[in-house]
Amino acid sequence: MTISEQPATLRERKKLRTRQALIDTAVTLFGERGFDSTPLDALLEQVEVSRRTFFRNFRSKEDVALTAVKQLWDVYLDVFDGIEKSGPLADVFLSAMLTTLERMDEGWYRRFPLTLRLIADSPALDGHTLRHCAEVQAEIARQLDEQNRLELRLLIEFFVAAWRCALDEWLPDCTPGELPAILRRVCSTMNSALSLEA
Template identity: 35%
Template sequence: MTSPADDRSLPLRDRKRLRTRRTLAETALRLFTAHGFDAVTLDRLVDEVEVSKSTFFRAFPAKEAVAVEAETELWRAYLDQLRGRDLSGNVLDALHTRLTGAVEALDPGWDERYRATRRLVLTAPALLAYVDHHRTGVEDEAAAHLADRLGLDADDLRPRVLARITTTCWSVAARAWVRDDGRGGRAALLNALADAHRSVPASLALTAGR
C-alpha cells in the first residue's frame, strides 16, 4: 500500500503538497498526544513543521482537522470506494464491502495513527464534536450517492438509515479494537467489522416478551 505522497504517478507539486499535509498531521498527533490538544497552539505546530499559517490552512480547515487526519483518511477512502464502483445486490452489504476495501487500501502506518487519534479524541470535547460532525457529513454524502444511484427521492429515509448503520458498525468494531490496543492487527479490525455487519439482521429481529 503506497502513500499518495509517494505515488510517482502524481505531479511533483502534488506530492510535495501531500507530504506537507502528512508531516503536519504526524507532527500534530505527536504534539497533541504529548502535551494535550488545547495546550498546543497552531503557532507552535507550524513553527515545528517550519511552514506558514497560510500553508497550514491550504491543507486543513482547522486545528481540529489536523488532529483527526487518520479519521478523515478512512472516510475519504470510503467515499472514494463508494463513488468508484457500481452498486449491485444488497445495498447494506455493498456499503460494508466498500468500507472494507477502504480500510484494506490504507497505508501500513494508518493503524497506529488511528488508535492514537481515537485516544486523543477522548481527551478533548472539541475533537469529539468535530469527528461527530465530520461523520455526519460522510453519512449525508453516502446517502445522497445511494439515492442518486438507486433512483430514489432525496428525502427517502432508507439511504440515510443504511449509511448510518454502516458507520455505526464501524464505531462498534473500531472501539473494541482500539480498546485492545490493536491486538491482531488490521485483520482483527476487519473481522470485528464483519461481525458487526453480520449482527445487523439478527439485531433487527430481536423481540422482547412481556
Template identity: 40%
Template sequence: MTDDRSLPLRERKKLRTRRALADAALRLFTDKGFDATTLEELVEEVEVSKSTFFRTFPTKEAVAIEAEIQLWSAYLTTLERRKLTGLVLAELRDALLETAAALEPDWDERYVATRRLILTAPALLAYVEHHRSGVKKNVIGCLADKLGLDTDDLRLHVLAELAVTAWSVSGRDWVREGGHGGRQTLNRRLKDAFEAIPASLHLATP
C-alpha cells in the same frame, strides 16, 4: 497517505506537507494536550507558515483527526466507483473492508493514537461527529444517484447510519486494545458488526 511518484512534483510536495503536519500534530497534541498546543507551535515544528497550514487543513481540529478523515475520504472514493449489485448494506460493508485493507500499514498506529486523543478533548469529539455527519450525507447522495432514489428516502439515511455505526462498534475494542491483531482483526470485527445488524433487528424478548 502515500507519496505517489505518478503525481506531479507540486502534488507530492503538498502530500508531504500534509503528512508532516498531521504527524507533528498527533505527536504534540498527545504529549502536551490538544488545547495546550498552539497552532504557532505546530507550524514552527514543521517549519511552515500559518497560511500554508490553512491551505492544507481548515482547522486545528482537522489536522488532529487526519487518520479519521483519511479513512472516510477513501471510503467515499471507493463507494463512488463501485457498481452496486445485490444488497446495498453488503455493498457498504464491502466498500469499508476494501478501504480499510488498502490503507498504508502505519495507518493502524495513527488511527489508534487519534481515537485515543479524541477522547481527551471535547472539541475533537464534536468535530469528529460533525465530520461523520458530512460523510453520511455524502453516502446518502451517492446511493441516491446510483439507485435512482430521492435523497429524502429514509432507507438511505438508515443505511448510511448503519454503516458508520458498524465501523464505530467494530473499532471501539480494537482501539482500546491498541490495535492488537492489526487490520485483519479490525476487518473481522467489522464483518461481525455488519452480520449482527439483521439479527439485531429481529431480536425479541422470550
C-alpha cells in the same frame, strides 16, 4: 489511487513532505499534550513552518488532527461511488469499507488509533467528527439518489454504528489485519441485534 502514491514533481513531493510532517507531528504532539491545551503555534514551531504554509494545507487545527479520519472517508466515498451496487445495501456498505481498509497504508494504520484517542479526549474534535460523519452520510445518500428515504437513512446510521462498535473492539490492540474481520463480525450480528427482546 491509494493514499501512499507519490506525486511526480519535486515541488509536489516537497509540499507532500511538509503536509505529512504536520500530520504526523500533530497527532504525536496533541497526544502528548492534549488537543485542547496545545496551541497551533506549538505545532508550527516543531515542524518549523509558517502559519501561511499551514493554512495552505489545512483549514484549522481540527482539520490537521482529523486527517486520518477524513482520509478514510474520502477513500470510502470514492470506493462507494465506483462499486457495483447490487444485492442488499448493507453488504454494499460493508464491501466498500473492506476495500477502503485494504487501501490504507501502514502510516495511516499507525495514525488512526492515535486520532481516535484524541477525539475521545476532546469535545472540540468530537464535535468536528460528528459533523464530518453527517456530511459523509449525506453524500452516501446523495450517491444513491435517495436522500429522503427513511429506510436508507436508518440503514446508513446502522452501518456507521456497526463501524463504531468495530472500532471500540479494535482499539485496545489496534492490529491492522484484525479490523476487517472485526467489522465483518459486527455487521453479521446486526439483524440479530435488531430482533433482541426485553
